[in-house]
Amino acid sequence: MAQALTHSDPHIGDRPRPAKNYLNATTGIWSWMSTVDHKRIGVMYLVAVLSAFFVGGMFALLIRLTLLTPSHKLFGKVLIDADAYNRVFTLHGAIMVFLFIIPSIPGSLANFVLPLMLGAKDVAFPRLNLASFYLWCGGAALAVTSMIFGAVDTGWTFYTPYSTTTQNAVGLMTMAVFTLGFSSIFTGLNFIATTHKLRAPGMGWFDMPLFVWGTYATAIIQVLATPVLGITMVLLALERAFNIGIFDPKIGGDPVLFQHFFWFYSHPAVYIMIVPGMAIISEIIPTFSRKTIFGYRAIAYSSVALALLGFLVWGHHMFVAGQSELATVIFSALTFLVAIPSGVKLFNWLATMYKGNISLETPMCYAISFLLLFAIGGLTGIFLGALSTDVHLTDTYFVVAHFHYVMMGGTVIAFIGGVHYWWPKITGRMYNEKWGRIACALVFIGFNMTFLTQFFLGSKGMPRRYYNYLDQYQPLHAFSTFGSWVLGLGLFIVAAYLLASLRKPMDAPDNPWGGTTMEWLTSSPPIEHNFEEQPVLEHEPYDYRPKVKKHA
Amino acid sequence: MEWFRSLMLPPQGSAFAAEVDALYMFLFWLSAVLFLGIAFAAIYFAIRYKYVPGRVTPHITHNTTLEIVWSVLPLLLCVVIFFWGLEGWMKYSVAPGESMEIQVTAKKWIWTFEYPDGSRTANDIHVPVGKPVKFIMTSEDVLHDFFVPDMRVKHDIVPGRYTEVWFTPTVLGPHHFTCAEYCGKGHSDMMGKLTVDNEADFKKWLETGGDDWKNYPPEVWGQMQREQKGCATCHSIDGTRGQGPSWKGIYGKMETMSDGKSYLVDDAYLQESMMQPNAKIVKGFEAIMPSFQGLLHPQDIRGLIAYIKTLK
Numbered sequence: 001m002a003q004a005l006t007h008s009d010p011h012i013g014d015r016p017r018p019a020k021n022y023l024n025a026t027t028g029i030w031s032w033m034s035t036v037d038h039k040r041i042g043v044m045y046l047v048a049v050l051s052a053f054f055v056g057g058m059f060a061l062l063i064r065l066t067l068l069t070p071s072h073k074l075f076g077k078v079l080i081d082a083d084a085y086n087r088v089f090t091l092h093g094a095i096m097v098f099l100f101i102i103p104s105i106p107g108s109l110a111n112f113v114l115p116l117m118l119g120a121k122d123v124a125f126p127r128l129n130l131a132s133f134y135l136w137c138g139g140a141a142l143a144v145t146s147m148i149f150g151a152v153d154t155g156w157t158f159y160t161p162y163s164t165t166t167q168n169a170v171g172l173m174t175m176a177v178f179t180l181g182f183s184s185i186f187t188g189l190n191f192i193a194t195t196h197k198l199r200a201p202g203m204g205w206f207d208m209p210l211f212v213w214g215t216y217a218t219a220i221i222q223v224l225a226t227p228v229l230g231i232t233m234v235l236l237a238l239e240r241a242f243n244i245g246i247f248d249p250k251i252g253g254d255p256v257l258f259q260h261f262f263w264f265y266s267h268p269a270v271y272i273m274i275v276p277g278m279a280i281i282s283e284i285i286p287t288f289s290r291k292t293i294f295g296y297r298a299i300a301y302s303s304v305a306l307a308l309l310g311f312l313v314w315g316h317h318m319f320v321a322g323q324s325e326l327a328t329v330i331f332s333a334l335t336f337l338v339a340i341p342s343g344v345k346l347f348n349w350l351a352t353m354y355k356g357n358i359s360l361e362t363p364m365c366y367a368i369s370f371l372l373l374f375a376i377g378g379l380t381g382i383f384l385g386a387l388s389t390d391v392h393l394t395d396t397y398f399v400v401a402h403f404h405y406v407m408m409g410g411t412v413i414a415f416i417g418g419v420h421y422w423w424p425k426i427t428g429r430m431y432n433e434k435w436g437r438i439a440c441a442l443v444f445i446g447f448n449m450t451f452l453t454q455f456f457l458g459s460k461g462m463p464r465r466y467y468n469y470l471d472q473y474q475p476l477h478a479f480s481t482f483g484s485w486v487l488g489l490g491l492f493i494v495a496a497y498l499l500a501s502l503r504k505p506m507d508a509p510d511n512p513w514g515g516t517t518m519e520w521l522t523s524s525p526p527i528e529h530n531f532e533e534q535p536v537l538e539h540e541p542y543d544y545r546p547k548v549k550k551h552a
Numbered sequence: 553m554e555w556f557r558s559l560m561l562p563p564q565g566s567a568f569a570a571e572v573d574a575l576y577m578f579l580f581w582l583s584a585v586l587f588l589g590i591a592f593a594a595i596y597f598a599i600r601y602k603y604v605p606g607r608v609t610p611h612i613t614h615n616t617t618l619e620i621v622w623s624v625l626p627l628l629l630c631v632v633i634f635f636w637g638l639e640g641w642m643k644y645s646v647a648p649g650e651s652m653e654i655q656v657t658a659k660k661w662i663w664t665f666e667y668p669d670g671s672r673t674a675n676d677i678h679v680p681v682g683k684p685v686k687f688i689m690t691s692e693d694v695l696h697d698f699f700v701p702d703m704r705v706k707h708d709i710v711p712g713r714y715t716e717v718w719f720t721p722t723v724l725g726p727h728h729f730t731c732a733e734y735c736g737k738g739h740s741d742m743m744g745k746l747t748v749d750n751e752a753d754f755k756k757w758l759e760t761g762g763d764d765w766k767n768y769p770p771e772v773w774g775q776m777q778r779e780q781k782g783c784a785t786c787h788s789i790d791g792t793r794g795q796g797p798s799w800k801g802i803y804g805k806m807e808t809m810s811d812g813k814s815y816l817v818d819d820a821y822l823q824e825s826m827m828q829p830n831a832k833i834v835k836g837f838e839a840i841m842p843s844f845q846g847l848l849h850p851q852d853i854r855g856l857i858a859y860i861k862t863l864k
Contacts, residue, residue, distance in 0.1 A: 082737050155734050161711060162694040162736060249712025255695060256710060289601070291609035298619055320697070321708045322715055325645045329638060336630035340623055347622045350593045355610050359603035368594050375590045379583035386633050388572045388640025389579065392704040395697060395732040459576070461562045461701025463732040466740035470728075545611050 017506060018523050021428065025528040036126035039526060041133050042112030043426065046419070048136060049108055052099035053412075057491065059092035064450070064484040067477045070469055082467040086153035089465060093156030094173065098180045099140055101411055102269060105276035106187050106222070107136065109418045110215045112426060114191060116519035116526065117209045119200025119535040124193035132186035139180035146172035155465060157266070160247035160258040164239050171240055174233040181226045181233075184272070188222030191215055200518065202537035206300070209517040209541045210293065213300040214279020217307040221268045221275075225311065229265035232258070256322045263314035271310035273407055275303055277414030278345055281367050284421055285349050286542040287515045288364035289356030293542045295348040302341035309338050319390050328387065335385040342378050346371065361513070362436030366417025369444045373409025377402060380455060398458025401451045409447060416443070416494065423498065424508030428525040431501040435493060442490030449483025517541050553577075565702030565727050565748070566719045568643060572704040575636050582629075644705060647718035651686035652679070658689065658696035658709045658731070661738030662782035664847065671758055672846040674781040675744030677729070678762075679721055680754040686718040697733035700746060706732050721748040738785050745780065761849035770851075774859025777852045781844065789863050796841060797834050803861045808835045822857050 022039045032040055066072050066079050066088075073079070080088065111129065115122055123129050146152055150169035154162055163170050195216045199208065235246050236258070245252030286293045293299065315323055315331030349371060358364070380402045383389045393399065424430055457476045462469060469477065511520035516539070522531050557577055564570050654677070655666040665673050679685045689698055691711040699706035703719040721727075731742035749757060756762065765773045778784050786795035797807075803822075806814050810833045815821055824831055826848055829841035848856070 082740070086734075086737065086739075153736070159695055159734070162734070165694065166736070249710075254712075256713075289609070290603075290607075292611050292613060294612060295614045295619055298614065320706055322710045322713060325641075329641065332637065332641075333634055336634050339630055340627055343626045344619070344623055346590065347619075350590065350597070351612075351615075351618070353594065353597040353601065355612070356597065356601045357603050357607045357609050358598050358601050360598060368598060371594050372587075372591050375587050376583075379579075379586060382583070382630075382633060383576065383579050386575060386579065386637030388637045388644060388704075389576050390637070391641070391644055391706060392572055392576075392701070395699070395706065456560060459560045461699070461730075463699060463730060463740075465734040468740040543611075544609055546608055 015510075015523075017428075018527050020527065021523065021525040022528045023428075023525055034130075036122070036130055037528065038111050038115050038123045038126065038129060039426075039530075041129050042108050042110075044133055045103065045107035045111055045136070046109075046426075048133075048140070049100050049104045052095055052140065053104075054495075056092055056095035056100055057488065059088050059095065061484055061488055063089055063092060064481040066467075067469070068481045069478070070471055070474055072467070083153065084151075085467040086155075086465070087151035090152050090155050091147060094143065094152070094177075096407075097156055097269070097273075098177055099136075099143060101273045101407060102184060103136055103180070103187070104415050105280065105411070105418065106184075106191070106215065106218060106272075107133070109280070109415070109422060110191065110211070110218075110276060111187070113422060113519050114194060114212060114215055115198065116425075116522065116530055117212055117517050118194065118198055118203065119518045119531065119537070120194065120198035121529050121531075123190045124197055125190050128186050129190050132183045132190070135179055135183035135186065139176045139178075139183060142172055142176035142179060145169075146176060157262060158236065158258075159262075160236070160239075160253070160255045161249065164236065164248045171237060174236050178230050178233040181230045184222045185226045188219035188226070191219040192223065195219075200535050200537050206297065207537055207540055210282035210296065210299050210303075211279040211517075214275050214282065214303045217303040218272050218275045218279075220304075221272050221307050221310060225265050225268035225272070228261060229269075232261040232265065235261070256318070259318050259321055260314070260323075263317045264311075267314040267317065268307075268310040270403075270406070271306050273411045275306055277370070277411035278303065280414045280418035280421070281349060281370050282345075283515075283517065284363045284367040284417055285352050286544075287421075287513050288361060288367070289353050289358050290514065290544050291352060291356040291542075292540075292544055293348070294351035294354075295344070296540075296542070298344050299348050302344045305341040306338065309334070309341070313338060316385060316390075319387065320394055332385060332387050332390075336382075339378065339382065339385075342374075346375060346378070360437070362431075362433060362440055363417045363421035363513070365437055365440040366413055366420065369440065370410060370413045370417065373405055373413060373444075373447065376452075377405030377409055380405065392461075393458055395463055396458035397454040397462045397464055400464050401454035401458060404451045404454075409451070413443070413447075419498075421513070422519070423501070424512045425519055425524050425526070427502060428506035428508050429501045429504060430508050430512065432497045435497040439490045439493040439497070442486055442493065444490075446483050446485070446487030446490050450480050450487055451483070453480040453483065516543055562701040563723070563727075564704075565700070565721055565723045566704070567722060568640070568719060569702065569704040571640050571643070575633075575640065578636070579633065644717075647686040647716060648684045648720075651684040651718055653686050653688055654679075656687045656689040656698060656709070657692060658698070658742075659692040659842070660694065660735055661731070661742040661785050662842075663698075663729075663731075663742065663744050664842070667758060669758060670846065671761075674844070674847050676780050677744065677746045678749050678754055678757045679746065680751050681721055681724055681748050684718055684720045686716060688714055688716055690714050694735050695733045696731050696735050696742070698729060699732035700727065700729045702727040702746075708733050721746075724748050724750065741785060761852065765851045765855065768855075770855045770858035771862050772855075772859075773851065774855030774857070777848070777856055778859065781847060781852070783856070786841070796837060799860050799863045801864055803863070809833060810835050810837075819857050822860060823853055826853060826856070 022037055066085055146169040152170055152173045238244050239246045247253040247255050247258040282299055313335045315327055316335045319328050453476050457473055462473050508524040510524050518535050521535055561573055657664045663675050665677055689709045691709045696709040697706055705717050705719050707715050707717040727746040729744055729746050731739055788794050788798040789800055791798045791800040802817050805817050807817055808814050826844045830839045833839050
């Protein structure tokens with residue numbers, strides 16, 4: 001077995017760690033702020049989106065705490081009133097969607113890993129990459145400002161005419177969303193160009209790691225769909241500022257038109273969120289199963305299929321909103337098509353594990369959590385895609401639970417798994433494996449306690465975005481709140497041991513997991529220009545056969 | 553299985569509800585089986601193929617037959633589910649021609665209903681059992697959504713448009729309806745009672761507003777009206793400032809109006825405030841209260857005044 005990249009043979013100490021890496025090549029704040037290194041930008045994004053996740057998560061805990069009892073009282077005092085509650089769930093949604101989940105994987109992990117996987121020195125447009133990070137910061141600043149000056153209470157969907165008539169800082173919030181949209185578009189453009197132009201010699205389209213396929217499919221959606229959100233936000237701003245009737249029926253507009261525009265972006269955005277998550281899982285599962293991926297092409301094509309189908313199903317958010325009955329029927333039929341590529345991926349991952357050599361390190365624990373949670377998220381989507389059941393379930397907690405299973409159980413779990421998977425590469429350090437698994441178990445249990453409960457709340461007829469609720473729902477609400485504490489505890493443990501790992505000297509081998517993709521060929525952390533010499537593709541990705549030649 | 557269904561879903565108030573539930577339960581069991589299959593495979597593989605140092609794994613790149621099977625079978629299943637859902641949707645979309653029509657106006661944060669005979673109610677609907685009822689709905693401000701969990705129907709209410717929803721109630725007694733499209737501060741309080749009566753009780757209720765009131769002292773009846781007719785949304789009873797003046801200590805007080813004149817709050821003033829709310833506007837408040845003409849029966853007005861008198 002000539003230097004096969006297997007787990008039993010990680011090249012710990014294969015070669016000395018280079019003295020200079022991307023983290024210490026240059027020093028000082030300015031060297032970071034003006035950096036065009038995709039790795040540094042990726043790290044800055046990671047810090048930024050995780051901060052947003054923390055803030056959004058605090059709001060989530062506050063929402064659950066408020067709903068613990070119908071009286072909203074804690075130690076005899078009312079926690080927050082209805083107005084404050086409406087602002088809190090709006091901020092939770094807007095922060096999580098626009099500041100965290102959408103930029104999370106593309107901005108941080110893909111930014112860091114994509115060029116490495118392609119054997120490239122950087123992304124195609126390094127300056128544009130930095131610009132998109134600063135746009136994110138600008139958007140975040142606007143969002144924070146709108147939080148401080150007059151809270152927004154429209155829900156993250158900004159439905160008109162409520163959003164055009166309320167007296168609050170909706171204008172700032174729409175500017176924030178507009179700015180964040182451009183950040184997303186620039187990132188997408190960059191990844192498309194990088195994937196097309198900067199692949200290592202010998203790497204054809206079907207030699208690319210599946211993470212690259214997923215990121216590429218995502219980039220297509222980012223570039224094509226996000227402008228529609230920008231346009232919608234401009235129209236909304238025009239209506240508010242100049243009283244031009246677009247969405248408000250009082251001045252001749254149509255509120256349902258807003259929903260069409262909004263979901264024309266925001267449904268594809270669901271795939272901007274989930275496809276990168278799936279892409280991470282496609283890396284983790286073969287690595288920890290030490291077996292080639294099953295159905296490489298099917299997984300690659302299904303990412304693209306999801307990206308394209310994602311554009312055709314926006315109307316399923318509006319079955320009872322006032323669009324035509326015929327449109328509703330067509331959207332329902334198209335929606336079912338989404339089940340096929342999603343199912344194909346799930347079955348392929350399971351087939352990859354079949355006859356594998358599976359070890360359950362933390363990233364793999366998250367990957368298996370993802371399989372189970374995403375399965376629930378997908379299957380409950382069928383209840384909502386089917387017309388007659390959707391009428392009962394839409395706008396209830398069933399929908400809340402469903403999209404949390406997809407967004408959090410899917411994307412966020414995959415993201416956390418990916419952070420663990422590439423942590424040694426990014427920081428040069430291993431984290432505490434035991435705590436990693438304990439935290440993963442807590443997150444899994446806490447998540448299910450919180451959100452599985454909400455399927456039952458919704459089925460029982462509990463509408464979403466409700467401050468007050470009927471007493472009959474209290475036991476389920478309380479259980480869901482207890483779950484949120486377990487979930488929160490799990491995530492705090494993750495933060496604690498990851499941060500703790502930064503305090504020790506670098507100890508990560510170049511390829512701690514025995515991965516076969518190119519990012520594992522360079523040192524941990526990588527040198528400033530990624531590779532000592534241009535890597536050349538010598539085998540397809542995920543080739544775990546013995547006799548794999550070792551790269552230089 | 554009935555107990556299991558009732559564990560997850562609200563009581564069934566119509567034949568349509570039973571049809572929706574049938575699909576729901578089918579999807580529930582299908583999902584349970586598929587989920588357990590996936591979970592079993594993932595966990596079984598992780599245990600059965602547990603890591604052994606040095607073990608070489610087979611190089612299985614794909615299996616066309618298997619991949620076609622697991623693409624086509626779910627597709628077929630989806631086709632069945634789509635048509636099943638469509639069948640219910642067709643019923644939901646088309647109300648029978650002989651339906652009784654009730655006009656619904658939604659407004660932050662009160663429901664008003666108008667019956668064919670001109671009777672009006674707020675946050676309170678009575679319908680006869682076994683007859684299809686069609687709700688023709690519009691909104692005066694923002695989006696709302698009329699959701700009746702026991703009937704398994706809901707539909708958005710859009711300002712500037714009419715939307716419809718219908719059901720045939722089959723179960724006598726109380727049900728509830730609620731707003732399911734976010735509409736601001738009072739969104740979660742925008743709910744009301746749906747009572748399914750037999751034919752005779754329904755007729756009587758239409759004429760007199762029912763005689764439930766005889767069972768209560770006037771001030772208690774008034775307190776109930778405050779909740780049911782939506783007064784509570786804007787008028788507090790503890791002195792807190794709402795959209796309208798608080799009722800605490802209002803009776804017998806001299807109030808200054810927006811035009812500068814002062815009036816004594818007595819029975820006549822209160823009655824006028826309910827029937828023609830914009831005739832006199834208390835200083836510092838907006839003229840936003842709708843008229844309750846036709847909404848409040850004489851016993852309701854008497855009850856409300858009696859109740860307000862108790863709020864010292």
